[in-house]
Amino acid sequence: MADGRSQPAPQQSEPAARTGRRLFAPEDQAIDAALMERVTTGDKAALGELYDRHAPTCLALAMPILRDRRLAEECVQDLFLNLWQRPHTYDSQRGAFGGWLMRVARNRAIDLLRRQRERRFADFAVGAEGTPFDPELFLVDPAPDPAELAASSDTGDRVRAALVSLSGEQREALELAYFGGLSQSEIAERLNRPLGTVKTQIRTGMQRLARQLTGYRPDGTDTE
Amino acid sequence: MTWQSETLIEMTCAEVEERLPLHALGLLDADEAAAVEAHLPLCPACQSVAVQFEAVAGAMPLALDPIAPDPAMRAQLMDRLDSGAPSAQVTKLPPTAMSPFRRLGLLAAAAVLLLAIGGGFWINRLIDERDEARTTAAMLQEFVSPNAVAMAMAPMAASEYDWGWGTSRLFKNPAGEMMLVVEGCPPTTEERRYPVWVAMGDDRTPLGDIAIGEDGSGWMMVTFPADIPAPEQLGVSMREGEAPLVDLFLGDMTG
Numbered sequence: 447m448a449d450g451r452s453q454p455a456p457q458q459s460e461p462a463a464r465t466g467r468r469l470f471a472p473e474d475q476a477i478d479a480a481l482m483e484r485v486t487t488g489d490k491a492a493l494g495e496l497y498d499r500h501a502p503t504c505l506a507l508a509m510p511i512l513r514d515r516r517l518a519e520e521c522v523q524d525l526f527l528n529l530w531q532r533p534h535t536y537d538s539q540r541g542a543f544g545g546w547l548m549r550v551a552r553n554r555a556i557d558l559l560r561r562q563r564e565r566r567f568a569d570f571a572v573g574a575e576g577t578p579f580d581p582e583l584f585l586v587d588p589a590p591d592p593a594e595l596a597a598s599s600d601t602g603d604r605v606r607a608a609l610v611s612l613s614g615e616q617r618e619a620l621e622l623a624y625f626g627g628l629s630q631s632e633i634a635e636r637l638n639r640p641l642g643t644v645k646t647q648i649r650t651g652m653q654r655l656a657r658q659l660t661g662y663r664p665d666g667t668d669t670e
Numbered sequence: 671m672t673w674q675s676e677t678l679i680e681m682t683c684a685e686v687e688e689r690l691p692l693h694a695l696g697l698l699d700a701d702e703a704a705a706v707e708a709h710l711p712l713c714p715a716c717q718s719v720a721v722q723f724e725a726v727a728g729a730m731p732l733a734l735d736p737i738a739p740d741p742a743m744r745a746q747l748m749d750r751l752d753s754g755a756p757s758a759q760v761t762k763l764p765p766t767a768m769s770p771f772r773r774l775g776l777l778a779a780a781a782v783l784l785l786a787i788g789g790g791f792w793i794n795r796l797i798d799e800r801d802e803a804r805t806t807a808a809m810l811q812e813f814v815s816p817n818a819v820a821m822a823m824a825p826m827a828a829s830e831y832d833w834g835w836g837t838s839r840l841f842k843n844p845a846g847e848m849m850l851v852v853e854g855c856p857p858t859t860e861e862r863r864y865p866v867w868v869a870m871g872d873d874r875t876p877l878g879d880i881a882i883g884e885d886g887s888g889w890m891m892v893t894f895p896a897d898i899p900a901p902e903q904l905g906v907s908m909r910e911g912e913a914p915l916v917d918l919f920l921g922d923m924t925g
Contacts, residue, residue: 469725469726469728469729470725470729490748490751490752493751494744494748497744497747498744501739501744502736502737502738502739503731503732503734503736504731505736505737505738505739506731506734506735506736506737507731507734509737519739519740519743520743522739522743523743523746523747523750526747527747527750527751530751532886541721541724541725541728542725542728544728544729544732545724545725545727545728545729546728547728548727548728548729548730548731548732549724549727549728551731552696552727552731553696556696601729601732602732602733605729605730605732605733606733609730609733623695623697624695624727624730625730625734629697630692630697645692648691648692648695648697649688649691649692651691652691652692652694652695652723652726652727653691655726655730656691656722656723656726659725659726659729660722660725660726661722662719662722662723664687
């Protein structure tokens with residue numbers, strides 16, 4: 447896949463599915479599409495292959511949100527069971543299967559998190575060992591060279607490079623929202639920042655990621 | 671719940687685009703999210719931007735080190751596939767087994783459902799694929815346009831399933847016509863019918879049955895009885911054999 451930075455800014459009228467797809471490798475999308483087609487016919491082996499391809503990333507995503515290995519494993523299992531029961535909830539016109547599955551996995555993990563009403567916010571902000579919750583612990587070390595990562599054809603490398611390029615404040619707020627599953631109010635409390643500041647940091651952080659990964663341009667201007 | 675509480679706020683493209691990064695992360699409050707989702711089906715330019723932010727949100731987990739699941743969990747999953755998995759039981763009807771009218775109805779229902787949940791990304795494709803649905807889809811679009819109003823019905827305990835809650839909404843177009851939409855119910859190989867009723871006090875008056883198809887969703891036009899023009903409550907219930915009706919969704923019409 448070409449580096450998103452070198453691609454021209456998309457026209458506003460560019461078909462929606464295409465702009466979202468360029469982030470994922472075409473060959474991976476083709477494999478996923480073929481497996482999903484088989485799943486819709488009741489092919490269990492195909493569901494197993496999809497599980498093998500995506501469950502490790504789903505579990506990596508669910509772990510920092512739920513902070514409980516058993517719960518995260520159950521969350522992922524239920525995710526794939528639901529995919530088996532309702533395969534038509536995925537529509538290929540919405541973009542790559544991998545991206546869609548990760549959004550569903552995150553929503554499911556956050557729903558599960560919020561059902562754990564007995565767990566107070568402090569439980570999420572402070573780890574079981576009493577150490578402050580550090581979302582960076584859940585990220586891969588971007589070394590050796592962010593520039594090299596950004597030029598990589600691997601989507602994961604490019605996403606890591608894009609995250610590292612954010613300001614510390616943007617990255618902290620965005621990662622608490624995404625990987626911590628916290629609401630904006632919870633992040634503002636956790637970071638002792640005004641709510642409006644947190645919203646701006648998350649929004650501008652996402653815009654910067656989109657510029658680097660999909661070629662997004664907000665009217666051709668930099669919003670930061 | 672009231673009609674007014676679900677009336678959609680109209681936003682400009684600039685207002686929508688400003689919110690799309692937070693929308694992709696599920697961080698908007700309900701009113702703002704509903705306004706964004708009402709705008710997107712009507713605006714290809716904003717759809718294109720929305721998909722870019724959704725792609726970013728979907729790709730962020732790829733920055734994480736994968737964690738190998740417990741092999742026992744995979745084995746358990748495969749076992750669970752055998753125990754009452756609706757997908758494996760669903761047999762799609764061959765095209766010739768379905769009447770043209772029913773196919774049109776299902777397509778139109780799919781169109782309105784997709785619009786209702788902010789999924790207008792697909793409406794143009796659906797219409798292009800089935801020219802005969804164009805007129806019906808356009809008619810149904812009135813129910814989810816910014817000039818229409820909707821009332822979310824409260825889900826009862828019986829509508830919580832393994833994958834989450836089923837949902838039901840009553841849409842009213844500017845002409846006052848009403849459509850009840852249910853989704854997220856268990857998929858079924860055979861059409862399932864749920865009684866729909868209105869009530870004044872404890873007296874319930876049946877309006878008919880809503881048919882739930884193999885995708886777990888359904889819709890029906892709703893007309894209140896002439897002698898009950900303003901009911902206090904609208905409900906959808908479930909019938910299991912000879913057991914008493916169990917309520918699935920209740921809508922308070924008194925607001």
